[in-house]
Amino acid sequence: MQSVNSISRRSALRATAALALAAAPATPAASPRLKQAVCRGPWRKFTLDELCQHCVRIGIKGIDLVDHTEWPTIQKYGLMPSMTPGAGNIPDCWNRLDNHENLVKQMEENIPRAAAAGVPNVITFSGNRKGMPDGEGLENCAKGLNRVTRLAEEKGVTINLELLNSKVNHKDYMADHTAWGVELCKRVGSPRLKLLYDIYHMQIMEGDVIRTIRDNFAFLGHYHTGGVPGRHEIDESQELNYRAIAKAIADLGFTDYLAHEFSPTAPDQIKSLEKAYEICNV
Amino acid sequence: MFCDSIVYGMLTRRSLLRTAAAAPLAASAADTGGRIKQSVCRWCYSKISLDDLCQAAQRIGLKGIDLVDHTDWPTVQKYGLVPSMTPGAGNIPDCWNRLDNHEKLVQQMQENIPRAAAAGVPNVITFSGNRKGMPDGEGLANCVTGLNRVKKLAEEKGVTINLELLNSKVNHKDYMADHTAWGVELMKRVDSPRVKLLYDIYHMQIMEGDIIRTIRDNFAYLGHFHTGGNPGRHELDDTQELNWRAIATAIADLGYQGYFAHEFIPISKEPLVSLEQAYKTCKV
Numbered sequence: 223m224q225s226v227n228s229i230s231r232r233s234a235l236r237a238t239a240a241l242a243l244a245a246a247p248a249t250p251a252a253s254p255r256l257k258q259a260v261c262r263g264p265w266r267k268f269t270l271d272e273l274c275q276h277c278v279r280i281g282i283k284g285i286d287l288v289d290h291t292e293w294p295t296i297q298k299y300g301l302m303p304s305m306t307p308g309a310g311n312i313p314d315c316w317n318r319l320d321n322h323e324n325l326v327k328q329m330e331e332n333i334p335r336a337a338a339a340g341v342p343n344v345i346t347f348s349g350n351r352k353g354m355p356d357g358e359g360l361e362n363c364a365k366g367l368n369r370v371t372r373l374a375e376e377k378g379v380t381i382n383l384e385l386l387n388s389k390v391n392h393k394d395y396m397a398d399h400t401a402w403g404v405e406l407c408k409r410v411g412s413p414r415l416k417l418l419y420d421i422y423h424m425q426i427m428e429g430d431v432i433r434t435i436r437d438n439f440a441f442l443g444h445y446h447t448g449g450v451p452g453r454h455e456i457d458e459s460q461e462l463n464y465r466a467i468a469k470a471i472a473d474l475g476f477t478d479y480l481a482h483e484f485s486p487t488a489p490d491q492i493k494s495l496e497k498a499y500e501i502c503n504v
Numbered sequence: 505m506f507c508d509s510i511v512y513g514m515l516t517r518r519s520l521l522r523t524a525a526a527a528p529l530a531a532s533a534a535d536t537g538g539r540i541k542q543s544v545c546r547w548c549y550s551k552i553s554l555d556d557l558c559q560a561a562q563r564i565g566l567k568g569i570d571l572v573d574h575t576d577w578p579t580v581q582k583y584g585l586v587p588s589m590t591p592g593a594g595n596i597p598d599c600w601n602r603l604d605n606h607e608k609l610v611q612q613m614q615e616n617i618p619r620a621a622a623a624g625v626p627n628v629i630t631f632s633g634n635r636k637g638m639p640d641g642e643g644l645a646n647c648v649t650g651l652n653r654v655k656k657l658a659e660e661k662g663v664t665i666n667l668e669l670l671n672s673k674v675n676h677k678d679y680m681a682d683h684t685a686w687g688v689e690l691m692k693r694v695d696s697p698r699v700k701l702l703y704d705i706y707h708m709q710i711m712e713g714d715i716i717r718t719i720r721d722n723f724a725y726l727g728h729f730h731t732g733g734n735p736g737r738h739e740l741d742d743t744q745e746l747n748w749r750a751i752a753t754a755i756a757d758l759g760y761q762g763y764f765a766h767e768f769i770p771i772s773k774e775p776l777v778s779l780e781q782a783y784k785t786c787k788v
Contacts, residue, residue: 389714429713430673432745433735451717461716461754463747470745 254503255472259284259304259481261446262292265491274299276492280499286446286481290332293339304479305418305444308332308344308381309370315349316366316383317359317396329370329381337377342478343444344374345418346383348397359396364409371412380478382443384418387426391453398427400434407441416443422483425450425462432470439474447498448484456484456498468502538787539756543568543588543765545730546576549775558583560776564783570730570765574616577623588763589702589728592616592628592665593654599633600650600667601643601680613654613665621661627728627763628658629702630667632681643680648693658698664762666727668702671710675737682711684718691725700727706767709734709746716754723758730767731782738771740782752786 260282265273270285270292277285277299284304285296293303309328314321325346332344348363367381374381383406388398397403403417419442425431435442449460456464471480480502486494544566549557554569554576561569561583568588569580577587593612598605609630616628632647651665658665667690672682681687687701703726705715712718719726733744740748755764764786770778 390717425713426717427713429709429711429715430734431713433674433710450714458747458750461747461750463742463745466743466745469743 257283257479259286259479261286261483262288264485270295284479303341305343308346313350315347316363317349322366333379336379343380350394351396367410374414380443381415382418387423404438404441418444420446422448445480446483454487464501469504472504540764541567543570543763545570545767546572554579564780568763587625589627592630597634599631600647601633606650617663620663627664634678635680651694655696664727665699666702671707688725702728704730706732729764732768739778748785753788756788
């Protein structure tokens with residue numbers, strides 16, 4: 223556990239950061255129903271400090287996919303590292319038994335570290351098929367994840383296995399449909415194993431977004447966004463009505479983060495992020 | 505909306521502009537229309553007489569009425585509208601995927617295609633039929649066999665046969681033509697410019713998503729479109745998950761010449777207002 227001292231130091235820093243930014247023109251809405259986050263990757267042309275400052279001003283609460291070396295910077299602004307490395311990578315992960323030893327080790331390092339820093343989520347994957355039948359991959363994933371769910375439960379950190387499209391961006395990825403992921407969660411049966419439902423990826427693979435979210439809400443731990451087709455702005459230029467989707471998620475009482483993960487095409491990438499925030503601010 | 509004009513003094517410049525923009529549409533007899541010809545399905549407005557629906561369609565700017573029997577065509581045409589989709593052969597559960605049905609289906613097409621042609625009606629509708637345990641490959645082969653018997657007539661008469669894609673997850677359990685890929689494979693095998701797919705956006709969003717890419721990749725095989733909010737099949741408004749304007753824009757950008765027909769069940773108390781809103785949303 224953390225000492226009382228370091229907690230108060232952190233909240234003091236947060237208060238200072240908030241004060242410093244109180245003069246910013248746009249004040250975020252009082253208490254939005256949905257906590258929004260942003261993935262670090264697409265906004266890499268900004269320093270982490272710059273991105274954090276924009277997030278605070280916009281009303282964004284977290285930064286996704288950030289390494290532990292970056293957490294202090296994020297937390298300095300009162301933001302949450304909302305999704306962090308867990309184990310493995312997209313093509314090589316839990317669906318192969320050979321990987322398990324290595325993956326368990328990574329989780330044993332990453333889960334306690336996340337817990338110690340008050341970080342709620344770690345990310346993981348299925349791995350690619352490489353000719354393996356989905357049923358066999360499912361069994362292997364269940365076996366592997368069963369070795370780390372107790373640790374996640376004890377530490378209060380959620381393992382999020384990401385659903386990705388295998389049609390356009392991640393050919394051969396196994397966890398490419400919600401049904402497969404939900405079956406995995408049911409077999410593992412831990413409140414600390416959930417799916418990262420990436421709306422962009424799942425619109426490409428299966429559509430029926432709102433119904434799928436409603437029907438499987440208990441198994442969905444986190445969301446990513448992105449315009450379809452193209453993975454750009456989530457505005458009127460693409461086929462999904464993100465505001466309705468965000469409303470449906472908020473109506474279900476979702477308490478984790480909805481994180482933007484699109485590559486902005488507009489010259490002002492921060493404006494694109496602001497607009498995405500407004501669209502999903504329900 | 506209308507109360508804006510009552511509290512005129514309170515109008516901001518923006519709402520004044522909005523009112524000004526809306527005024528010509530509200531007052532005019534017919535909208536000049538956007539790049540896409542829009543249409544509406546008759547059955548969704550069954551409480552309204554066909555004459556009333558046609559008058560509303562004309563006023564709104566719609567160009568056609570979908571799913572109307574030949575006895576209704578004179579009424580539709582009286583208003584300068586096109587019966588944009590009409591009965592072809594079979595029904596949703598029983599159609600071309602069973603060889604036993606072919607004789608009867610061919611007869612229906614031999615009656616309906618020439619009648620459509622004679623009246624200047626561009627489209628007839630048909631279906632795959634339900635699976636009832638039949639493998640998709642076998643159903644595909646049977647559909648090819650059957651449609652091959654009527655495509656020449658359709659080509660000669662200049663009428664397009666549209667086989668509809670429907671969802672088998674929520675509304676039409678067990679329907680075979682429930683994915684674009686299956687339908688496109690059928691189109692490739694039949695290989696006629698007069699046999700196309702009716703791509704129902706509502707149904708395909710339920711089954712497979714990826715709407716704009718799918719339309720772009722398979723545009724040559726798509727003869728007609730239907731709409732409907734998802735989930736629920738109601739208004740194309742901000743409560744449902746699709747951005748219809750972006751989809752309509754993508755279709756218009758492809759140079760689509762057919763009809764784009766609204767097939768949602770309005771839940772508002774003013775169904776014709778819902779229809780007009782859908783028209784405006786998709787007018788690109």
